[in-house]
Amino acid sequence: MTASSIANRSLSDLARQTRAAARNLAALSGADRNFAVSAIATALAENAEAIAAANAEDLVAAAAEGIPQPLQARLKLDASKLQGAIAGVRGVEGLPDPVGLVQIRRELDAGLILERVTCPLGVIGVIFESRPDALIQIACLALKSGNGVILKGGREALHSCRILVDVIHRALASTAVDPAAVQLLTTREEIRALLSLDSEVDLIVPRGSNAFVRYIQDNTRIPVLGHADGICHLYIDATANREQAIAIAVDSKTQYPAACNAIETLLVHADAAPTLLPAIASSLRERGVTLRGCERSRKIVPMAAATDEDWATEYCDLLLSVRVVDSAADAIAHINTYGSRHTDAIVTDDAAVAETFLSQVDTAGAFHNCSTRFSDGFRYGFGAEVGISTQTLPPRGPVGLEGLVTYKYRVVGDGHVADTYSGEDAKPFTHRDF
Amino acid sequence: MTASSIANRSLSDLARQTRAAARNLAALSGADRNFAVSAIATALAENAEAIAAANAEDLVAAAAEGIPQPLQARLKLDASKLQGAIAGVRGVEGLPDPVGLVQIRRELDAGLILERVTCPLGVIGVIFESRPDALIQIACLALKSGNGVILKGGREALHSCRILVDVIHRALASTAVDPAAVQLLTTREEIRALLSLDSEVDLIVPRGSNAFVRYIQDNTRIPVLGHADGICHLYIDATANREQAIAIAVDSKTQYPAACNAIETLLVHADAAPTLLPAIASSLRERGVTLRGCERSRKIVPMAAATDEDWATEYCDLLLSVRVVDSAADAIAHINTYGSRHTDAIVTDDAAVAETFLSQVDTAGAFHNCSTRFSDGFRYGFGAEVGISTQTLPPRGPVGLEGLVTYKYRVVGDGHVADTYSGEDAKPFTHRDF
Incomplete structure (x- = not known):
């Protein structure tokens, strides 16, 4: 037996345990699920020192390995960050129960009632990078929504992830939730094995780069909720308000x-560029932004030349590409070609142009006269978020608990058979909504 | 250049044309989209003879090739079937517009409004078997929901599909919808090419066997709405009403x-089996059903032995496997092991057992005291259906127009920036729903 097939087999056993625990979890009341989330918050606070110590081990190793500074910063889980994470858990506790919501209630015929009711997905696999606080939030979102969860954090966060899952397990032991509902994977090989478990895992949530999300999508039959990069745009229309355009940019x-x-x-x-672009460029440069532009923009404001690659790049940095366009239609075409369907905004005082932009731009977040930075689950009022999906199908955009539930149709009758409603003298359905 | 890369390139051009046509279609009003659907119904009626003649060509070829009789029956599109299909198109015309529905309307702060509004997916690829009437229904559902559609029918239906798309194109020419929004693929090689166009196609709807749906899922990054086989169960509980149990079985x-x-x-x-199983078996056998049973059921009613393979088989025929279980929990465990998450029913007079079954059985349709045959979009009152999805994620079960739309978040402000709501003296959000 190869190492990989052993990993496959043992992971498959583990996934089956998670599935069994998740089935029991799904049968619990919302109060029981919330009690488990609350117990985790309490246990995290009680174990703050031990968590900080384990995290320090990861930080020392990361520094020794010369891991980039931003990654080290994300890896850090000090007292203040843990406090924030615990507040997040309390926030999850306070969110409305996503399970058991009746979406449709319809009489098909006298005594034959159809209901569509939300229910947990089952088992969710989450693959995330270094941030150990993400583990806490995701585990609590999964439990709140009645799902089992298999977590795989970054190798550099191993000690932190281990103690967090250990604390969660001990907290759950005093609740109605089987601790087996939360599992931690620790090796890279297990990712591949996890992706093959399409009969045991119902959703994969990868949190990382576009390339990483693509890799996941290419290597699994399990549905993927991709939290990928955003190539977001701001379009300043001919009729844009000058102050708004500068402030929003x-x-x-x-x-x-x-x-x-x-x-x-x-x-x-093009009509706004001669007057507005210099002012916007100057405000951005004051804040340390480097600009790269098309030929036309460079004639108005001197800057380095942008290449085709720039239009398709997420800089994640104080860098911005600039392009002059002849119309809102050209702006929409640019966005629909190069964008990542995340968030795209227009600044204009022309209501008709705004409506065209909002309806034709192919994106999860279409904004008018406000900053793209509002595209966020907390700001939308969804409480905690699983991630921001750049996929076209729902759930897209910022995804809260609703991304972790599905629904089932329940039909309850009193001996009703379909034959009554078929053929020559078929009885009609009433299809009356309650 | 290989034949396959030529197919890739030309299909990619075609998909881009479809995408462009779909963008225009998405910007049309519901009335304009409905007018296009209506024009198709009229054109189909006007071209009934030519359609029947083209279909006859397919039927002659199918008979000559010795294609199995049930497939030949499905291939047939005679006057009566076309009449039914046209009535279906009129039905689609009458359905509520799925585009532009406001799902969320929320004030984030004074003058900063969030809306979640349904919108078309974009371009849908549909791969279906011999039934040419499916082409008509799917094309009209796609147009009604503002989507472009690339259709690939079975080879044996080539003449029928060609004339239907030709009639649809001519009908659309007199409407606001660009005929390029509906495309027909005619070769098998194009399926593979279609599956690779993940930047041009937003959803693949395969209609066929489980194996076919799996093949599609394994060979594309595009989301798949799988219309696959159903392994459905009926569980007769200890307290089942005798007449209901027999009639529903x-x-x-x-x-x-x-x-x-x-x-x-x-x-x-097990408690009901000695009295109920003989009566059910006899009623089923009267209707030509052959039974295969577990050891315990064979002691009550003589029948052939069922193997493990039987529990995992969709017969699509007058064949039924039978198993005696000791409890509702055992029935649920059997269903969750062998079922395909399609539809599963219980007959019982015990409300608590029914509730446990409905909540714990892992299926899109959980039924109590009624036939599994009610699991159907028309019977649920959804009008036309795209298919019945056996996936866990929404949309699952019978999927109507809602499976062909997604949503976008629109945020409209008046110069609002995120910085106002961050840091020390952050302004709070109001998060007030309208």
Whole structure:
């Protein structure tokens, strides 16, 4: 037996245990599920020192290995970050129960009632990078929504992930939730094995780069909720309000440049460019932004030349590409060619142009006269979020608990058979909604 | 250049034309889209003779090739079937517009409004078997929901598919819809090419066997709405009403045995089996059903022995496997092991047992005291259906127009920037739903 087939077999056993635990979890009341989430918050607070110590081990190793500074920063789980994570868990506890919602209630005929009711997905596999606080949030979202969860964190966060799952397991032991509902994978080989378990795992949530999400999609039959990069745009129309255009450009680029909802490309209408582009460029440069532009924009504001590659790049940095376009239609065409269907905004005082832009731009977030940085589950009022999906199918955009539930149709009758409603003298359905 | 890369390139051009036509289609009003659907219904009626003649060519070829009789029957598109298909198109015309529905409307802060609005997916690829009437229904569902559609029918239906798409194109020429929104692929090689166009095609709907749906899933990055086989169960509990148990078993198996919502396995509680199983077996045998049973059921009613393979088989025929179980929990475990998450029913007079079954059975349709044959978009009152999805994620079960739309978040402000809501003196969001 090869190492990989052993990994496959043992992981498959583990996934079956998770599935069994998830079935029991799904049968619990919302109060029982919330009690488990609450127990985790309490246990995290009680074990803060041990968690910080384990995290310190990861940080020392990361520094020794020369892991890039931003990654080290994300890896850090100090007292203040843990406090924030615990507050997040309490927030999840306070969210409405996503399970058992009746979406449709319809009489098909007298005494024959159809209901569509939300229910957990089953078992969710989450593959995330270094941030150990993501583990806490995702585990609690999964339990709140009645799902088992198999977690795979980054190798550099191993000690942190181990103690967090250990604390979660001990917390769950005092609740109605079987600790086996939360599992941790620790080796890279297990990712491949996890992706092959399409009969035991119902959804994969990869959190990482576009390339990583693509790799996952190419190597599994399991549905993928991709939290991928964002190539977001801001289009300044001919009739844009000058102050709004400057403020929104600055906020969308610089408020948090590493965020997926920050803009990478600024599109400016040719009529507005001569007066507006210099002012916007100067405000951005004051905040340390480097610009790369098309030929036309470079004639208005001197800057390095942008290449085709720039239009397709998420910089995650204080870099912005700039292009002058002749119309809103050209801006929409540029976005629909190079965008990643994340978030794209227009600044205009022309209501008709705004409506065309909002309806034709192919994106999860179509914004008018506001910053792209609002594209976020917390800001939308969804509470915690699983990720921001750049896929076309629902759930897309910022995804909260609703991405972790599905529904089933329940039909309850009193001996009803389909033959009554078929053939020559078929009885008609009433199809009456309650 | 290989034949396959030529197919790839030309199909990619065609898909881009479809995408462009779909973008225009998406910008049309519901009335314009409905007018296009109506024009198709009219054109089909006007071209009934030519359609029948083209279909006759396919039928002659199919008979000459010795294609199995049931397939020949499905291939047939005579005057009466076309009449039914046209009525179906009129039905689609009458369905509520799935585009532009506001699902969420929320104030984030004064003057900053979030809306979640349904919109078309874009371009849908549909791969279906011999039934040419499926082409008509799917094309009209796609247009109604504002989507472009690339259709690939069975080789044996080539003449029928060609004339139908030709009639649709001519009908659309007199409407606001660009005929390029509907495309027909005619060769098998194009399926592979279609599956690789993940930047041009947003959803693949394969209609065929489980193996076919699996093949599609394994060979594309495009989301798949799988219309696959159903391994449906009926469980007769200890407290089942005798008459209901018999009637529901007969209807679920024999009302239309080839349907995906017909049952393949009957599970009977050990306490009910001695009295109920003989009566059910006799009623089923009267209707030509052959039974295969577990050891315990064979001691009550003589029948052939069932193997493990039987529990995992969709017969699509007058065949039924039978198993005696000791409890509802055992029935649920059997279904969750062998079922295909399609439709599974319980007959019981015990409300608590029914509730446990409905909540714990892992299926899109969980039924109580009624036939599994009700699991159908028309019977649920959804009008036309794209297919019945056996996937866990929504849309699952019978999928109507809602499976062909997604949504986008629109945020409209008046110069709002995220920085206002961040840091020390962050302004709070109001998050007030309208």
